[in-house]
Amino acid sequence: MSEASATRITPGNALRPEDIALAVQHGTARPSEDVGEYALRLGDDALILAQRLGHWISRAPELEEDVALGNIALDQLGHARSFLTYAGAAWGKTEDELAYFRREPEFRSSHLFEQPNGDFAVTIVRQFIVSYYQYELYRRLTASADATLAAIAAKAVKEVDYHRDHSAQWVLRLALGTEESRRRLLAGFRLLWPYVGELFEDDDLTARLGDAAVVPSALRADFDQLTGEVLTEAEIEIPQVPAALGGGRQGRHSEHLGFILAEMQVLAREHPGADW
Amino acid sequence: MEQQLQAVSGAAAQQSPEQQADAEAGQAYFDRAMAADSRIEPRDWMPDAYRRTLVRQISQHAHSEIIGMQPEANWITRAPSLKRKAILMAKVQDEAGHGLYLYSAAETLGTSRDEMMGQLVAGKARYSSIFNYPTVTWADMGAIGWMVDGAAICNQVPLCRASFGPYGRAMVRVCKEESFHQRQGFEILLELANGTPAQKQMAQDAVNRWYAPSLMMFGPPDDDSPNSKQSMAWNIKRFSNDELRSRFVGMMAEQVKVLGLSLPDAEIRFNEETKKWEHGALDWDEFKEVLAGRGPCNAQRMERRREAHEGGAWVREAATAYAAKMAAKNEVAA
Amino acid sequence: MSESLGWPLWEVFVRSSRGLSHVHAGSLHAPDAAMALRNARDLYTRRNEGVSIWVVPADAIAASDPDSKGSFFESPQGKDYRHATYYVKSEGVKHL
Numbered sequence: 278m279s280e281a282s283a284t285r286i287t288p289g290n291a292l293r294p295e296d297i298a299l300a301v302q303h304g305t306a307r308p309s310e311d312v313g314e315y316a317l318r319l320g321d322d323a324l325i326l327a328q329r330l331g332h333w334i335s336r337a338p339e340l341e342e343d344v345a346l347g348n349i350a351l352d353q354l355g356h357a358r359s360f361l362t363y364a365g366a367a368w369g370k371t372e373d374e375l376a377y378f379r380r381e382p383e384f385r386s387s388h389l390f391e392q393p394n395g396d397f398a399v400t401i402v403r404q405f406i407v408s409y410y411q412y413e414l415y416r417r418l419t420a421s422a423d424a425t426l427a428a429i430a431a432k433a434v435k436e437v438d439y440h441r442d443h444s445a446q447w448v449l450r451l452a453l454g455t456e457e458s459r460r461r462l463l464a465g466f467r468l469l470w471p472y473v474g475e476l477f478e479d480d481d482l483t484a485r486l487g488d489a490a491v492v493p494s495a496l497r498a499d500f501d502q503l504t505g506e507v508l509t510e511a512e513i514e515i516p517q518v519p520a521a522l523g524g525g526r527q528g529r530h531s532e533h534l535g536f537i538l539a540e541m542q543v544l545a546r547e548h549p550g551a552d553w
Numbered sequence: 554m555e556q557q558l559q560a561v562s563g564a565a566a567q568q569s570p571e572q573q574a575d576a577e578a579g580q581a582y583f584d585r586a587m588a589a590d591s592r593i594e595p596r597d598w599m600p601d602a603y604r605r606t607l608v609r610q611i612s613q614h615a616h617s618e619i620i621g622m623q624p625e626a627n628w629i630t631r632a633p634s635l636k637r638k639a640i641l642m643a644k645v646q647d648e649a650g651h652g653l654y655l656y657s658a659a660e661t662l663g664t665s666r667d668e669m670m671g672q673l674v675a676g677k678a679r680y681s682s683i684f685n686y687p688t689v690t691w692a693d694m695g696a697i698g699w700m701v702d703g704a705a706i707c708n709q710v711p712l713c714r715a716s717f718g719p720y721g722r723a724m725v726r727v728c729k730e731e732s733f734h735q736r737q738g739f740e741i742l743l744e745l746a747n748g749t750p751a752q753k754q755m756a757q758d759a760v761n762r763w764y765a766p767s768l769m770m771f772g773p774p775d776d777d778s779p780n781s782k783q784s785m786a787w788n789i790k791r792f793s794n795d796e797l798r799s800r801f802v803g804m805m806a807e808q809v810k811v812l813g814l815s816l817p818d819a820e821i822r823f824n825e826e827t828k829k830w831e832h833g834a835l836d837w838d839e840f841k842e843v844l845a846g847r848g849p850c851n852a853q854r855m856e857r858r859r860e861a862h863e864g865g866a867w868v869r870e871a872a873t874a875y876a877a878k879m880a881a882k883n884e885v886a887a
Numbered sequence: 888m889s890e891s892l893g894w895p896l897w898e899v900f901v902r903s904s905r906g907l908s909h910v911h912a913g914s915l916h917a918p919d920a921a922m923a924l925r926n927a928r929d930l931y932t933r934r935n936e937g938v939s940i941w942v943v944p945a946d947a948i949a950a951s952d953p954d955s956k957g958s959f960f961e962s963p964q965g966k967d968y969r970h971a972t973y974y975v976k977s978e979g980v981k982h983l
């Protein structure tokens with residue numbers, strides 16, 4: 278066909294969740310419980326965000342944005358599946374057993390990821406914070422002493438780099454577009470900035486893992502600098518709001534997670550043990 | 554075609570002699586293109602009725618993709634495995650893309666997407682009425698993929714050769730991307746049919762509910778389809794509604810055996826004489842009711858689209874304002 | 888509703904792999920070039936279709952007049968000597 282060259286469809290050859298599952302099966306990827314716990318944190322963040330973003334598809338402000346948010350959601354879901362598949366290997370569980378059959382306190386997502394979509398501005402602010410955080414995290418994790426974590430991060434960092442760009446473009450447009458868009462964006466920053474602190478908190482686990490993991494507090498300076506550059510261009514000052522008490526990494530969650538899980542898990546739990 | 558020629562020359566009577574000569578030359582060129590089964594491109598002369606028919610058909614097709622996202626998006630957050638969640642998300646996202654390709658094709662005829670979207674949210678445009686049925690179980694994701702997308706593909710493959718170039722090209726892209734849509738639906742049903750008794754029951758129930766509406770996707774019977782003949786003369790439509798429906802029934806009848814399920818129609822048979830598949834009577838009154846806006850979900854689907862479009866206006870305005878500011882800034886700098 | 892604020896139309900050209908030309912893939916709406924590129928990436932390269940994208944405002948494209956097909960494209964007709972197949976006497980000569 279005449280346009281064959283422009284519409285060539287190939288699956289690509291990047292790391293997929295199925296590859297992690299194979300490595301687990303063959304015993305080449307065997308995380309300790311600590312590594313599993315760490316992978317749960319990263320996987321749960323990405324899973325909950327994908328769940329939130331998935332809700333936008335068919336509701337975005339323009340069709341092009343349905344596609345864009347869909348791509349970001351699919352990237353996040355891909356990362357979640359890889360991390361959860363790997364985490365599960367520490368306890369002999371599959372990605373689905375972890376996603377669908379854990380209870381709320383067993384999740385390790387941080388509060389920012391659980392925040393509701395709100396309007397488009399709130400979703401963009403959440404994505405902006407998340408993408409700059411994940412970029413710094415994954416960039417360093419590519420050098421992890423744990424080869425599987427490093428491989429997942431190497432795939433993820435490229436995708437998150439694009440999420441960073443997408444959200445920064447929208448921060449600029451909403452900040453400098455109309456009075457209404459600026460008002461909504463600033464409200465989004467005030468609403469979500471309290472949850473930034475939790476992302477950079479160290480604890481015993483990250484200390485024990487040494488060079489297998491990334492120390493969260495070490496990301497803060499670069500995060501502040503790079504988000505700061507965008508915010509300066511957007512003529513926005515970081516809101517002076519008190520940091521919220523987190524606890525997601527220890528299983529103490531926002532009020533929202535229960536509802537997210539109720540929706541996500543309902544069908545799988547109606548049919549325990551079923552294949553889909 | 555003859556009638557069409559007369560209609561056009563009738564309109565030409567009010568034109569200046571030059572315009573009339575242009576129109577006649579254009580019509581002659583158009584007729585040669587139709588006879589040679591060649592393609593018409595956006596800037597070619599074309600009869601007004603051909604243009605109107607295409608805008609209507611392509612925009613309805615685009616609206617169907619966009620409204621058709623909703624019944625499936627309904628299950629993204631509840632998909633029962635992460636793999637299925639990813640597949641469903643990619644599929645619904647594809648549908649937004651397909652709507653975009655189609656709106657673009659219609660735009661080459663001089664109607665803007667804003668205008669088409671405006672007609673849709675004002676309730677003045679039609680879309681495939683099958684999307685006004687609710688998706689009540691996970692198995693509906695399977696039945697939609699297998700049956701609804703299957704019917705759509707039967708319709709769309711011949712449209713790749715539609716006489717209007719941009720429409721045909723959009724359909725080539727859509728068909729390539731849709732090849733996975735039907736398969737993933739079939740696989741969902743296959744898993745369910747081979748699963749627990751409750752899962753199998755869920756699959757059969759979905760097939761029962763989606764069977765008749767998917768057959769009706771091909772449009773009314775040939776003797777009750779006034780526009781079909783003209784569309785076929787214009788090489789937009791290649792096969793009649795009943796012809797496509799019969800082919801589709803034949804495919805379903807074979808494929809359902811692999812699933813180990815059954816179709817809710819005891820009258821399906823292959824007619825050895827006509828070499829065509831036949832099916833039981835369809836309830837066209839219900840079809841017309843749903844088309845007229847009285848389906849289970851018409852109001853809900855429209856409301857959701859309106860909310861997204863009108864609720865997103867401030868975002869589109871902000872981006873436009875930003876673009877204008879940056880352009881002005883660059884001008885000053887230059 | 889704000890019909891007048893609809894985003895402008897852009898034409899998208901995709902290079903499917905290095906060494907090939909950019910080919911017209913379709914169009915989309917975007918408020919500006921930066922977003923048009925990003926939308927094009929999301930819309931037209933979801934399945935690995937490209938390694939490079941151009942976007943052009945649709946109204947910046949000048950097109951030949953379809954009504955002048957005859958005269959505009961007449962000249963090359965009949966100039967067979969521009970094609971290698973015109974030269975038959977050398978047929979069979981190797982590496983020519």
